[in-house]
Amino acid sequence: MAKKAIHFGGGNIGRGFVAEFLHTAGYEVVFIDVMDNIINELQNTKSYTVTEVSEEGETTKTITNYRAINSKTNEQDVINEIATADIVTCAVGPNILKFIAPVIAKGIEIRSTPKPLAVIACENMIGGTDTLHGYIKENTDSARLDSLGERAQFANSAIDRIVPAQPPNSGLNVRIEKFYEWVVEKTPFGNVAHPDIPAIHWVDNLEPYIERKLFTVNTSHATAAYYGKYSGKATIAEAMRDSFIKDAVRDAMNETASLIVDKHEITASEQQQYVEKIIKRISNPYLEDSVERVGRAPIRKLGRKERFIGPAAQLAERGARYKALLGSVEMALRFQNVEGDDESVELAKILKENSPADATVQLTGLERTHPLFQSVSDVVYQVQSESK
Ligand SMILES: NC(=O)c1ccc[n+]([C@@H]2O[C@H](COP(=O)([O-])OP(=O)(O)OC[C@H]3O[C@@H](n4cnc5c(N)ncnc54)[C@H](O)[C@@H]3O)[C@@H](O)[C@H]2O)c1
Numbered sequence: 001m002a003k004k005a006i007h008f009g010g011g012n013i014g015r016g017f018v019a020e021f022l023h024t025a026g027y028e029v030v031f032i033d034v035m036d037n038i039i040n041e042l043q044n045t046k047s048y049t050v051t052e053v054s055e056e057g058e059t060t061k062t063i064t065n066y067r068a069i070n071s072k073t074n075e076q077d078v079i080n081e082i083a084t085a086d087i088v089t090c091a092v093g094p095n096i097l098k099f100i101a102p103v104i105a106k107g108i109e110i111r112s113t114p115k116p117l118a119v120i121a122c123e124n125m126i127g128g129t130d131t132l133h134g135y136i137k138e139n140t141d142s143a144r145l146d147s148l149g150e151r152a153q154f155a156n157s158a159i160d161r162i163v164p165a166q167p168p169n170s171g172l173n174v175r176i177e178k179f180y181e182w183v184v185e186k187t188p189f190g191n192v193a194h195p196d197i198p199a200i201h202w203v204d205n206l207e208p209y210i211e212r213k214l215f216t217v218n219t220s221h222a223t224a225a226y227y228g229k230y231s232g233k234a235t236i237a238e239a240m241r242d243s244f245i246k247d248a249v250r251d252a253m254n255e256t257a258s259l260i261v262d263k264h265e266i267t268a269s270e271q272q273q274y275v276e277k278i279i280k281r282i283s284n285p286y287l288e289d290s291v292e293r294v295g296r297a298p299i300r301k302l303g304r305k306e307r308f309i310g311p312a313a314q315l316a317e318r319g320a321r322y323k324a325l326l327g328s329v330e331m332a333l334r335f336q337n338v339e340g341d342d343e344s345v346e347l348a349k350i351l352k353e354n355s356p357a358d359a360t361v362q363l364t365g366l367e368r369t370h371p372l373f374q375s376v377s378d379v380v381y382q383v384q385s386e387s388k
């Protein structure tokens with residue numbers, strides 16, 4: 001029987017990563033989005049292309065066998081599709097999970113197929129599927145909560161592939177880097193076979209993979225973006241050509257590496273090789289990745305479990321160095337009032353209206369007694385002083 005995947009978010013990573021690998025694994029992909037233009041284009045075309053760009057040249061793959069539904073206007077259709085699907089994935093952004101949960105909960109509720117639905121959130125965050133699962137539970141009748149696991153199984157994932165904003169007029173076609181990594185927990189599937197998707201690396205314990213990814217790829221990327229924005233660079237590759245910024249990135253990488261090596265079964269030389277690969281990837285001149293895309297949503301990125309405060313807090317608890325990460329935090333705090341980025345406007349407002357300590361709590365969620373708190377509060381104070 002044909003396999004069916006429902007994918008929320010027809011954006012860059014949705015089309016250029018998740019749908020590509022679901023398609024290659026033989027799934028029909030039903031895209032769900034709220035943007036009329038994306039849905040219309042997906043409904044009016046039979047294929048789009050995914051082009052991998054690297055110094056070795058370009059390789060293009062064609063994606064077919066998809067449909068698309070606008071969940072804003074056709075919610076019941078989405079519910080009916082989920083009821084008969086094999087897998088639900090999403091790449092909508094961490095702040096959107098609460099909005100897609102109600103419709104997923106309704107689709108799960110009316111399922112009658114014996115095999116549970118596999119749910120895998122593909123967001124840049126720790127415990128993305130757990131968070132979605134929590135919202136789905138909130139939208140499930142309390143009498144049906146105990147049996148939810150018979151209808152759906154929830155597995156966390158870590159995904160890695162740089163997909164920049166696409167040039168205007170490229171339609172659905174996506175230009176991306178060649179490298180990719182998709183790691184998913186297998187334990188939540190118990191005795192039920194996990195989905196058959198060759199691109200996925202299935203693991204028992206996701207924590208080392210997601211922490212290594214978020215605290216290396218995304219910490220370095222965001223560090224380059226915030227330093228780059230501050231010094232007037234347009235792209236990450238351009239920022240990485242500046243030796244001062246590259247050193248700041250390397251310094252932050254040395255700090256997160258010490259945590260990753262200390263905490264997980266990853267040797268210093270393995271981590272060093274990983275770091276070198278990431279520095280090369282984010283410096284890729286063939287990807288026109290803007291500092292605004294990579295720096296987007298600074299409040300989310302300053303969060304407690306996120307790419308700066310997450311590792312810095314753990315380093316502070318271990319009595320280890322986190323000075324370079326504080327430099328990245330300082331630059332992130334300067335990412336204010338950037339056109340098209342609501343969080344950057346909110347960031348400016350929070351910094352203007354609050355004391356350093358209150359702003360630190362609001363922005364980072366750090367506990368006032370945490371060993372990292374005072375250093376972050378001092379950096380907040382410094383950035384606040386610049387605009388007085
Ligand atoms: N771009 C990358 O390099 C990359 C790589 C790894 C992970 N990610 C993660 O993937 C996620 C998506 O990132 P992106 O770069 O593809 O962003 P994007 O903005 O290109 O795509 C997000 C899509 O979600 C859609 N959306 C918003 N609200 C929705 C809703 N309620 N229902 C359905 N669709 C909705 C948007 O219309 C958009 O098409 C983020 O969590 C990001 O961190 C991105």
Ligand SMILES: O=P(O)(O)OC[C@@H](O)[C@@H](O)[C@H](O)[C@H](O)CO
Binds near residue numbers: 161
């Ligand atoms: O998607 P964000 O906003 O969490 O982070 C921006 C980029 O760092 C990110 O999209 C990377 O390109 C991606 O995580 C690479 O795998």
